[in-house]
Amino acid sequence: xxxxEDQAEQFFRSGHTNNWAVLVCTSRFWFNxxxxxxxxxxxxxxxxLGIPDSHIVLMLADDMACNPRNPKPATVFSxxxxxxxxxxxxxxxxxxxxxxTVENFLRVLTGRIPPSTPRSKRxxxxxxxxxxxxxxxHGGNGFLKFQDSEEITNIELADxxxxxxxxxxxxxxxxxxxxxxxxxxxxxxxxxxIMALASSQVGEDSLSHQxxxxxxxxxxxxxxxxxxxxxxxxxxxSQTNMxxxxxxxxxxxxxxxxxxxxxxxxxxPKNVLITDFxxxxxxxxxxxxxxxxxPDLEIMESRxxxxxxxxELMEPLKYAEQLPVAQIIHQKPKLKDWHPPGGFxxxxxxxxxxxxxKTYGIKHMKFIF
Amino acid sequence: MAAALPLAVLGLLLLGPGxxxxxxxxxxxxxxxxxxxxxxxxxxxxxxxxxxxWDSDLQREEVSHYRLFPKALGQLISKYSLQELHLSFTxxxxxxxxxxxxxxxxxxxxxxxxxxxxTVTDVDKSWKELSNxxxxxxxxxxxxxxxxxxxxxxxxxxxxxxxxxxxxxxxxYAVLPREVVCTENLTPWKKLLPCSSKAGLSVLLKADRLxxxxxxxxxxxxxxxxxxxxxxxxxxxxxxxxxxxYDAFVTGQGKKDWSxxxxxxxxxxxxxxxxxxxxxxxDITGHNQDNETLEVNPPPTTTYQDVTLGTRKxxxxxxxxxxxxxxxxxxxxxxxxxxxxxEHGYVHYQPAQDRLQPHLLEMLIQLPANSAxxxxxxxxxxxxxxxxxxxxxxxxFYVSPSVLSALVPSMVAAKPVDWEESPLFRSLYPVSxxxxxxxxxxxxxxxxxxxxxxxxxxxxxxxxTCTVVAVCYGSxxxxxxxxxxxxxxxxxxxxxRLANLIRRARGVPPL
Numbered sequence: 052x053x054x055x056e057d058q059a060e061q062f063f064r065s066g067h068t069n070n071w072a073v074l075v076c077t078s079r080f081w082f083n084x085x086x087x088x089x090x091x092x093x094x095x096x097x098x099x100l101g102i103p104d105s106h107i108v109l110m111l112a113d114d115m116a117c118n119p120r121n122p123k124p125a126t127v128f129s130x131x132x133x134x135x136x137x138x139x140x141x142x143x144x145x146x147x148x149x150x151x152t153v154e155n156f157l158r159v160l161t162g163r164i165p166p167s168t169p170r171s172k173r174x175x176x177x178x179x180x181x182x183x184x185x186x187x188x189h190g191g192n193g194f195l196k197f198q199d200s201e202e203i204t205n206i207e208l209a210d211x212x213x214x215x216x217x218x219x220x221x222x223x224x225x226x227x228x229x230x231x232x233x234x235x236x237x238x239x240x241x242x243x244x245i246m247a248l249a250s251s252q253v254g255e256d257s258l259s260h261q262x263x264x265x266x267x268x269x270x271x272x273x274x275x276x277x278x279x280x281x282x283x284x285x286x287x288x289s290q291t292n293m294x295x296x297x298x299x300x301x302x303x304x305x306x307x308x309x310x311x312x313x314x315x316x317x318x319x320p321k322n323v324l325i326t327d328f329x330x331x332x333x334x335x336x337x338x339x340x341x342x343x344x345x346p347d348l349e350i351m352e353s354r355x356x357x358x359x360x361x362x363e364l365m366e367p368l369k370y371a372e373q374l375p376v377a378q379i380i381h382q383k384p385k386l387k388d389w390h391p392p393g394g395f396x397x398x399x400x401x402x403x404x405x406x407x408x409k410t411y412g413i414k415h416m417k418f419i420f
Numbered sequence: 421m422a423a424a425l426p427l428a429v430l431g432l433l434l435l436g437p438g439x440x441x442x443x444x445x446x447x448x449x450x451x452x453x454x455x456x457x458x459x460x461x462x463x464x465x466x467x468x469x470x471x472x473x474w475d476s477d478l479q480r481e482e483v484s485h486y487r488l489f490p491k492a493l494g495q496l497i498s499k500y501s502l503q504e505l506h507l508s509f510t511x512x513x514x515x516x517x518x519x520x521x522x523x524x525x526x527x528x529x530x531x532x533x534x535x536x537x538x539t540v541t542d543v544d545k546s547w548k549e550l551s552n553x554x555x556x557x558x559x560x561x562x563x564x565x566x567x568x569x570x571x572x573x574x575x576x577x578x579x580x581x582x583x584x585x586x587x588x589x590x591x592x593y594a595v596l597p598r599e600v601v602c603t604e605n606l607t608p609w610k611k612l613l614p615c616s617s618k619a620g621l622s623v624l625l626k627a628d629r630l631x632x633x634x635x636x637x638x639x640x641x642x643x644x645x646x647x648x649x650x651x652x653x654x655x656x657x658x659x660x661x662x663x664x665x666y667d668a669f670v671t672g673q674g675k676k677d678w679s680x681x682x683x684x685x686x687x688x689x690x691x692x693x694x695x696x697x698x699x700x701x702x703d704i705t706g707h708n709q710d711n712e713t714l715e716v717n718p719p720p721t722t723t724y725q726d727v728t729l730g731t732r733k734x735x736x737x738x739x740x741x742x743x744x745x746x747x748x749x750x751x752x753x754x755x756x757x758x759x760x761x762x763e764h765g766y767v768h769y770q771p772a773q774d775r776l777q778p779h780l781l782e783m784l785i786q787l788p789a790n791s792a793x794x795x796x797x798x799x800x801x802x803x804x805x806x807x808x809x810x811x812x813x814x815x816x817f818y819v820s821p822s823v824l825s826a827l828v829p830s831m832v833a834a835k836p837v838d839w840e841e842s843p844l845f846r847s848l849y850p851v852s853x854x855x856x857x858x859x860x861x862x863x864x865x866x867x868x869x870x871x872x873x874x875x876x877x878x879x880x881x882x883x884x885t886c887t888v889v890a891v892c893y894g895s896x897x898x899x900x901x902x903x904x905x906x907x908x909x910x911x912x913x914x915x916x917r918l919a920n921l922i923r924r925a926r927g928v929p930p931l
Contacts, residue, residue, distance in 0.1 A: 117511065117602035117631055125603050125631040140627055143559050144604040150561050167549050168563075169556020367651040371583040379575040 067181040067222045070331045071174060072097045072107045075156060077188030077197045079113040084268040085259050087115045088129050089187045089229055089275040091137040096282040097183065101331035108159055108174055110146035112188075112198050122265060129271050129279060145172050153203045160184075161214045178219035183227070183328045187275065190230030192253055193238075209239040216242040223316070225328040229274045231256040234310040246316045246323070248296070250274030251307035258306050273305045287330050293320040448474040448488040450614050451697040452621045455735070456678075458703060458714060458756060461518040462668040463634065464678045468621060470613055470660045475647055477654060488694060489658060490612040492557055493642060497656070500546045503590070504535040504579050507554060508639035509601040511631075512665075521729045524661060526637045530560055530599035535579050536590040547592045559604040565594040581643025582654060601636060603627040609638050612660060620692025620740070621700070624684040625662065635665040679755040687751040691740035698740040702754060705733045717755040721745070778820075801870050809872070819866035829856045 074097070076090035094109055116125050116138045127138040146155060158164050159174050176182055188195055194202040215221055226247040228236050233249030240247065250257040250272065259269035260276045271279075277300040285291055297311050297320070313320050324330075372378075450472050457465045474489040486494055496502065508526035516522070532551065536543050547570065555562035574588050606627050610617045617625055630636060641659040666683055680687055691698035701724065702716055720736035721744065727733070738745050738752065746752050766784040770777070787793050834854045839847045849858045920930040 114600040114602055117600055123628075123632075125627040136628075138603060140603065141607055142604050143607060145556075145559065147559070147604070148561055148598075148600065149564070167552040169553055171556045171559070368582045368584075368646065368654070369651065370581065370646075371578045371586055373578050373580075374576075375578075382574070 066179065067327065068179040068332060069176070070102050070106060070181050070183070070328070071176045072102055072183040072185070073110075073159060073174060074107065075110045075151065075184075075186045075188075077112050077151060077186065077195060079198045081113075081115070081118055081120045082268055083113070083188075084115050084127070084266070085271050086187045087111055087113065088127050088137060088271050090185065091127050091142070092129050092271065092275060092279040093185045093227075093282075094142070095137045095139065096279065096285075097329055100282075100285065100326060100329050101287050101333065102329075103331070104143045105171065106331070107143075108145050108172065109143065110151045110156065110159075111144050112148065112151040114148060120267075128263065128266065129276070143171065149198075151198060153197050153201050153207075156197075156203070157207065157211050160211045160220075162218065162220060174220070176220050179222050180220070181223045181225070181328055182221045183225050185227045185229075186236075187229040187272065190228070190232060190236065192232050193235045195228070195230055195236060205236045205239045208236060209241060212240060212245060213242045216244075223327070227278075229257060229272050233257065234312075237312050240312070240315060243315055244317060245312075246293070246320070247312040249310045250300075250305070252310050255307040274300050274307070274309060277304060282325075282329065285325050285329065287326060289324075289326065291325045293323040293325065296325060447476060448472055450488050450692065450695045452692060452695050453697070453699050453701065454621050454624070455523070455701045456703065456754070456756070457520075458678070459519045459665070463519065463665055464668075464683065464756070465519065465522075465635075465663065465665045466683060467523055468625070468660075468662040470622070472614065472658045473645070474656045474658070475653075476656065488614040489656070493612065493640070493658060496550065496553065497642065500550050501537040501540050502534060502550075502642065503537045503583070503644065504581055505532075505642040506534070506580070506639070507532045507558070507641075508637060509558070509560065509599065509605050510635075510637040511601045512633070512635035512637075514635055514637075514665075519665065522663070523729075524637075524639070524663065526639060527595055527597070529595060529597035530562060530601075531593075531595045532562065532565065533577055533591070533593040535583075536592075538585070538587065538590060540590065543590055543592065551594070558608050560599060561596065562599075564596060569596065570594045579643070580641070581645055581657070582651075601638070602631065606630065606638065609640070609660065609662075612640070614694045615692035619690055620695055620698055621688065622692070623688065624680065624686050626685060629684050630662075630664055633664045634667045635663065637664075638662045677755070677757050680753050687753040688740060688746070689751045690746065695741075700738040700740070700752075700754065701735040702738070702756070703733060704736050705731075715757045717757065718752075801868070803871055803873075806873060809875075813870070813872045813875075816867040816869050819868055821865045822863045824861040824863070826859055826861070827856045828859055830854070 072094075074090050074094050076086045078086040090109070090111060094107065097107060098104070115121060116127050125138065126136045129135045129137045146159075159172070162174065164173055174182075186195060188197070189199075190196060193205045196202050212224065212226075215224075221244070223244045224246070226237060226240075226245060228248070229250040230236075232251060232253050232255065234252045237245075237247035237249060238253075251274075258273050260271045260273045262269045278296070281296065281299045293313075297309075300309050302308050316323075450470065452471075453469045455467045455469075457467070459465055472488050474494075493505075496505070508531045510526040510528050510531075513528055514522045514525045532554070534547065534550065536546060540546055544567070548566065551562045551565040554560075571593050572588060572591055573593055577591060577593055578586055606625070610622060610625055613622050615622055617623060639659075639661045641657075641661070643657055644654045645657045647653045647655045666678070688700070702720070704714055704716060704720075704723070716736050720738060721742070722737045722739075724735045724737050725732065726735075738754070740746060740752070766782070768780070768782040770780040772779040781797065783795070785793065785795075834851075834857070836854060837846050837851065851858060916931060923930050
């Protein structure tokens with residue numbers, strides 16, 4: 052019986068082949084240091100557990116590491132006494148500063164990006180991808196603030212996820228949000244295979260963890276701090292499941308009540324591994340055949356010879372003069388192309404002519420034409 | 421031993437294909453260089469340059485084999501038909517007045533200027549696509565470059581490399597002053613280097629030290645250059661430069677002794693195995709001056725003298741490929757020490773306390789010969805209490821003159837003074853040493869205009885208020901308390917008779 056159960060369980064194990072992560076910090080200004088530290092902690096854990104930079108879209112709305120107010124440049128700390136520098140030496144921020152807008156975020160999720168967007172800024176997921184979406188910032192009941200100038204509502208977010216589902220852009224999606232009243236953001240989801248976690252219920256505020264007197268701001272939010280502590284224990288081979296993640300940060304530590312939503316998710320959370328979302332699947336096949344890599348040297352050599360001879364030119368080239376004064380003085384400015392006058396100018400002239408003929412009578416026209 | 425092993429393996433690989441036929445010419449070379457310049461203000465500037473020269477013509481063939489030249493940039497050149505590309509990210513400003521002229525300065529923020537080849541039909545479209553691709557490579561917001569911040573200079577920004585003609589319609593220039601430089605821009609820049617950050621001079625590039633500086637500028641320059649002195653064929657040159665200025669007070673804690681370890685928290689252990697040249701130059705032009713001597717440790721084996729930026733400079737050269745430089749200690753930690761640091765002497769400053777005591781500043785300075793020394797103090801003007809103003813506040817307030825007391829060397833030795841015998845003007849100041857004389861000089865007093873309130877204001881307010889009150893209240897009082905009677909018009913009167921006379925004379929009907 053247990054064998055049949057195992058087989059059945061195999062059937063329900065997640066069928067994903069690649070992992071993606073979209074990590075968003077939506078707050079600007081130095082006193083929101085903790086939101087950047089939150090996002091970078093999750094980025095760090097996700098990288099450590101195997102997701103490569105090419106599969107992570109990191110959006111930071113402001114620069115804290117090289118901010119002139121940072122007493123230790125190029126660092127972002129998550130713990131006081133500066134124990135853990137989550138910024139690191141190998142960080143790649145894909146969307147930064149003014150590029151973090153609601154429009155860009157929704158475009159990344161739905162894939163409707165202008166064609167000239169570089170690859171590192173795209174979410175190239177397919178229907179076998181497990182995506183982790185982490186958002187942090189200032190939020191309220193039903194909305195999340197972006198850069199203190201615009202908001203994204205829970206309805207827009209739910210619709211974006213539905214678009215992703217219809218375009219088969221994810222296999223399973225884990226949505227984590229660390230803001231005040233975060234649970235309101237996942238209330239409206241209606242697409243299948245989404246699991247959501249939030250740091251606080253509607254009507255509650257998420258609180259920050261501890262300030263650092265040397266840096267002068269709060270370094271992290273409580274919920275993400277305890278999630279980071281939890282994730283530091285995970286390694287790529289660990290079998291910890293989602294139920295443990297739900298227990299992270301009880302009310303005694305977090306002061307707010309973290310919430311979660313699993314009704315849209317098909318599998319039982321106790322069968323879902325943490326590494327299904329935070330880590331990366333690497334299908335490695337070991338083979339014992341030997342394959343020899345020998346470039347075809349004869350072709351290469353003959354090609355080099357041909358190019359070497361072709362490249363000799365007839366006369367020597369020279370570098371351009373950097374400041375040819377005589378040439379600059381005598382160059383004519385380029386004439387701008389003539390454009391016909393636009394609608395406003397035409398309308399103004401028509402009005403003037405009409406007023407003229409109204410005052411002086413239409414009989415003057417015959418003298419002109 | 422571990423370092424020697426990969427080098428030996430590399431050697432075997434090079435010999436392998438060469439042994440089959442004739443030796444193929446090297447297609448690309450790498451030179452790396454670090455120049456350390458102690459600046460007149462006590463700070464230290466470090467300039468890294470990594471130059472890859474690739475003897476290939478990217479326009480004519482489909483290149484698929486990249487060795488030292490990074491593939492990301494090679495593909496950009498062929499896809500967008502670039503002739504030159506110059507991209508820089510800078511934080512801070514190069515203070516020429518205190519630091520001297522820079523080798524290569526860049527504007528604060530991000531600057532991108534590109535020369536396209538004359539085969540490009542739609543330059544603006546290529547420019548937009550190129551800035552998007554570069555924003556992805558360097559993790560910067562270069563995608564904000566569009567027609568609102570792009571210009572086509574007509575006279576400057578001539579190509580820095582070989583150029584056939586200079587039609588400026590193929591040039592585009594844009595600057596994003598708001599762009600921030602941080603580790604995420606340094607990481608992809610380092611990844612373009614052949615040795616990445618594993619060996620050679622690039623091990624010194626650690627973000628946490630490089631951004632704790634007054635000036636940080638990293639750049640990528642691609643241009644075609646002459647392959648040899650005859651200049652009959654073209655090579656592509658990629659230069660990656662990084663300039664930083666370490667502040668003596670912020671990072672050096674006020675001490676002016678510098679070492680590679682103090683600046684970069686690393687030392688040099690080996691040259692990049694792929695580099696044909698790997699050198700460190702230290703500017704020791706100040707070495708032989710009398711006031712301060714700069715000592716470089718370990719002492720250099722060779723020096724290099726040349727005229728750079730208009731002045732003759734001497735550089736100490738450390739060649740990392742020379743085995744004697746990295747000796748048995750297996751690392752090279754250059755140290756710069758100032759033998760006799762310039763003393764500012766004695767400074768005493770007592771700040772003022774409002775209505776209690778004034779500012780007092782006393783300084784003992786050694787003035788260098790044939791020079792002018794300027795001492796300046798910044799002050800803020802404050803508003804006094806209104807009873808503290810003098811009756812004529814617009815005259816200004818006086819600041820007492822400064823006093824200069826000096827011992828001036830005498831050109832002619834003086835005889836010792838006998839107080840009773842010599843004239844009175846010789847014994848004003850007691851002198852102990854006949855080779856110099858004491859003098860006390862005073863500057864002019866300073867007249868400072870303080871912000872003065874308008875003292876006529878209360879008088880004006882009272883006048884205006886009284887007028888308004890009188891007019892309004894007076895009118896209302898009159899309207900309320902006076903009664904009106906109709907008056908009969910008076911008949912006759914002398915004026916009326918006179919007026920009628922005049923009217924009759926004019927022929928107008930009478931009143």
